[in-house]
Structure formats: structure tokens, C-alpha cells
Amino acid sequence: MSSGWDTEHGIVSESSIESRQLLHHEYEQDASFVGEKERAHENVSSGARDATLRHDRDVREDQMEGGLLAVGVCLWYLFSVVSQIMLKKSLLVLESMPLFVTLAMLVTGLPYNLVLWVSGARSVPKVPLLILLEIMPMALAHAAGTIGLVFSMASVSVAFTHIVKSLEPVFNALFGLVLADVNFSWPVYLAIVPVVMGVSICSISDASYSHFGLVSAMVSNVGYSYRNVRSKIFLHREDVSALSLDAVNLFAVIQALSACCVLPLVLLFEMPQSLEQGFWTRLLETNSSRFALRDLALAGICFHLYYEAAFKVLKYLHPLSHSIINTLKRVFVIGASIVVFHTSMNPLNGLGCVVALLGAGLYQYAVYRTSKS
Numbered sequence: 301m302s303s304g305w306d307t308e309h310g311i312v313s314e315s316s317i318e319s320r321q322l323l324h325h326e327y328e329q330d331a332s333f334v335g336e337k338e339r340a341h342e343n344v345s346s347g348a349r350d351a352t353l354r355h356d357r358d359v360r361e362d363q364m365e366g367g368l369l370a371v372g373v374c375l376w377y378l379f380s381v382v383s384q385i386m387l388k389k390s391l392l393v394l395e396s397m398p399l400f401v402t403l404a405m406l407v408t409g410l411p412y413n414l415v416l417w418v419s420g421a422r423s424v425p426k427v428p429l430l431i432l433l434e435i436m437p438m439a440l441a442h443a444a445g446t447i448g449l450v451f452s453m454a455s456v457s458v459a460f461t462h463i464v465k466s467l468e469p470v471f472n473a474l475f476g477l478v479l480a481d482v483n484f485s486w487p488v489y490l491a492i493v494p495v496v497m498g499v500s501i502c503s504i505s506d507a508s509y510s511h512f513g514l515v516s517a518m519v520s521n522v523g524y525s526y527r528n529v530r531s532k533i534f535l536h537r538e539d540v541s542a543l544s545l546d547a548v549n550l551f552a553v554i555q556a557l558s559a560c561c562v563l564p565l566v567l568l569f570e571m572p573q574s575l576e577q578g579f580w581t582r583l584l585e586t587n588s589s590r591f592a593l594r595d596l597a598l599a600g601i602c603f604h605l606y607y608e609a610a611f612k613v614l615k616y617l618h619p620l621s622h623s624i625i626n627t628l629k630r631v632f633v634i635g636a637s638i639v640v641f642h643t644s645m646n647p648l649n650g651l652g653c654v655v656a657l658l659g660a661g662l663y664q665y666a667v668y669r670t671s672k673s
Contacts, residue, residue, distance in 0.1 A: 372613040373625060379606035380629050381636045384458055386599035388641065391454045393592035397574065399566045402450045404596050406443070406559040409604025413552040423544035425553055431543065432557075435550070438530045439557030445523025446558065448516045456506070456513030458637035459645065462630045463502045463653050464517035466660045467495055469667075471525035479529050485670045491663040498656025505648040527554065547611045555604065627660045 387405065394401050416422040427435070452461045470492050476482035503509055531554075534540075535547060545553070574580060583589040610626070634653060637643055645653070 369613065369616045372609055372616070376606060376609040376613055376625075377629055377632050379602040379609055381633055383599045383602035383606055384453075384462070384633050385636055385640055386595040386602065387450070388453050388458050388637065390592045390596035390599060391450070393589055394596065395454050397570055397579070398450050398454050399447070399562060399570050400574075401454075401596060402443075402447050403559060403562045403566050405446055405450065405600045405603050406555055406562060408597055408600025409552070409555055410559070412601070412604060413556075422549065425545050425549040426543045427545075427553060431545075434534065435553060436557060438527045438534070439554050440561055441523045441526040441530070442554050443523070443558035443561040445520045445527060447562070448518070448520030448523060452513045452516035452520060455510050455516065457508040457643050458641065459634045459643050459653070460502060460506045460508055460513065461517050462633050462637075463506075463656050464499055464514060465521060466627070466630060466656045467499055467518070468521045468525055469660055469663045470495060471521050472528055473663075473667075475525050475529040479526075480533055484667065488663065488666040488670055491659060491666040494655050494659030495663060496659075498652045498654070498659055501652030501655065502649055503652075505646060505652060507644055507646075507649075548608055551607055551611070627657060627664060630660075631657060 387401070391398070391401060413422075417424045449461070449465075452464070473484060473488060473492070477484075503514060531547070531550060534545075535550065540546065583593070613625070638645060
């Protein structure tokens with residue numbers, strides 16, 4: 301058998317060289333194939349790792365979002381309940397100064413907003429004259445709504461005020477039709493019927509009922525509903541971002557302007573008489589009066605934070621879910637007021653409350669279904 305060497309000259313033959321070149325080429329091909337397999341395996345492993353990391357990140361984000369939503373809803377309910385309970389407690393002492401109480405409710409959130417604006421934690425809204433004139437009707441409506449709320453709670457129970465307040469969606473629908481040309485289907489208007497029935501049942505059976513309390517709560521419904529519809533229209537402007545007037549900043553501006561609207565009423569109708577009668581001197585001399593001022597300050601702060609929490613929660617919720625949670629909020633307010641103030645509620649009154657709140661929930665659902673269709 302030939303060894304591939306030329307024994308005479310001591311060199312490798314041509315056939316041996318070709319054979320070795322072929323073997324070397326085959327080895328390189330095998331090595332290249334193995335390398336490609338390894339790289340493909342590494343790419344698959346890397347893609348799997350990336351997909352796992354993305355999934356874990358999405359799970360963590362969902363968990364964090366769910367946690368933030370739960371905290372937001374709890375704060376929303378807490379601020380709402382505390383603001384209404386503290387407002388009623390302060391009115392038990394300050395019932396002769398409802399306009400002053402209204403002013404305090406509107407102005408106590410201003411320092412909170414100023415801190416956020418000055419510190420840069422929130423963009424400072426830009427409000428030129430033309431924009432100011434456009435926002436002013438919303439501020440007047442908000443002022444009227446808050447005055448109606450305070451006057452109603454000063455004359456009737458918290459429970460009755462909030463049962464009447466469940467009629468607010470009715471006025472939202474009416475102002476939506478008039479101002480925004482939003483025409484709902486018949487199920488929406490039909491859902492209003494149980495709300496009206498529930499409020500009517502409560503009106504004839506509530507022990508604290510008064511015509512003034514009912515009318516004041518209705519004024520609050522009209523004012524807040526007009527503000528809601530006009531605010532939604534305003535927030536669809538193209539220059540909202542440039543003006544830094546998102547929903548939260550817009551509400552802060554409305555609050556400040558509303559306080560400016562109520563201040564002249566306080567100075568004109570309540571301040572002179574209170575000074576003549578030495579009201580403020582007597583107010584600061586008793587512990588119960590000082591506690592009333594403390595309760596009023598807490599009510600005003602929670603009143604502002606309640607709206608802010610509601611806006612924050614809306615970011616994470618479907619509008620239908622947000623509306624249902626907002627309706628259920630009144631259940632907690634009514635329940636807390638019954639416990640704190642020992643409000644008596646007979647079976648007929650309880651039936652009216654349930655019917656009104658269920659009607660409000662049906663209304664929100666009907667609006668959602670209409671918007672989807």
C-alpha cells in the first residue's frame with residue numbers, strides 16, 4: 301500500500317496533497333456547521349430569555365398598576381367619606397355661616413396646589429385672559445354646586461343629601477344634550493326613572509326632609525353637572541397640553557376661581573353681621589368651636605384630594621368601571637353618615653336609597669352601552 305511519499309526524492313505526492321486538502325475542507329465544513337448550530341442555539345436561548353424577561357416585567361407592571369389602582373380607589377373613598385363627615389360636623393357649629401364654610405371648602409386646596417406648582421412637581425397652568433373667560437362659567441357653576449351642597453347638608457342629613465345627589469347623572473345627560481349635542485338612546489333615559497323614583501320615596505319618608513335641603517341639593521346637581529360637561533368639552537381643545545391644563549390642573553384653576561366668586565358673598569352677607577354679634581370672638585373661646593374650624597379645614601383638604609384621587613384613578617380604569625365606583629362611593633358616604641350621626645332610616649327610606657343608587661348604576665351602564673354601539 302502506498303504511503304503517499306516519493307521514496308526516491310523524499311517528498312509528498314500530488315494525490316496525497318489533494319486528499320489532505322479534501323479532508324481539511326470537510327473538517328472546516330463540519331466545524332462551520334457545528335458553529336452555526338451553536339450560534340442558532342444561543343440565539344434561541346437569548347430570545348427565550350428576552351421573552352421571559354419581558355413577561356416578568358409585564359407581570360410586575362400589572363401587579364404594580366393593580367396595587368396603585370387599589371390604593372387610589374381606597375384613597376378616593378376615604379377622602380370622600382372624610383370630607384362629607386367633617387363638613388357635616390363643622391356645620392353643626394357653623395350653621396349660621398354656610399357661605400364662609402363654602403369658601404373654606406374651596407380655598408383650602410389652594411396651598412397644596414401652590415406647593416406642587418412652585419416645586420415643579422406639577423406643570424404650572426397657563427391661563428391667558430381668553431382662556432380665563434372660557435373657564436369662568438365652569439368656576440361659577442362649581443361655586444353654585446358647592447354652595448348648594450353646603451346649604452343642603454346644613455339643613456338635612458348627609459344621607460338624604462347624597463341620595464338626592466344620585467340624580468346628578470340626569471342633569472349630566474340634559475347638559476350633554478344641550479351643550480355637547482350628545483343624544484343618548486332610550487335605555488339611558490329609561491334608566492333615569494328608578495333614580496327619580498328612589499329620590500321621591502326618600503323625600504316623603506326621610507325624617508330630616510325639608511324643601512330647602514332638597515332644592516339646595518338639586519342646585520348642587522345642576523352646578524356640578526354643568527361644570528362636568530363644560531370641562532369635558534374644554535379638555536378636548538388642541539392647545540390643552542401647551543397650556544398645561546390637564547384635568548387635575550383645570551380643576552385646581554376652577555377651585556381657585558370659585559373661591560374668588562364666593563369671597564364677595566361672604567364679605568357682603570355674612571361678615572358684617574358676624575362681626576357685630578361677636579361671632580368670631582365666641583368661636584375662638586370654646587373648644588367645640590375650635591374643633592369645628594379644624595374639622596372644616598380637614599373637610600376642605602379632603603374635598604380637593606377626593607377629586608384629585610378620582611382623576612388619578614380614571615387613568616387606570618375603563619370609564620364604565622370609574623362610573624360604577626363613583627356611584628358606589630355614595631353608598632359608603634351614606635353608610636358612614638348613618639353610623640357617625642346615628643341617622644334613623646326606616647324601611648321605606650332604605651328602599652328609596654337602594655332604588656336610587658341602583659338606578660344610578662343602571663344609568664351609567666346604559667350610557668356605556670350606548671357609547672359602544
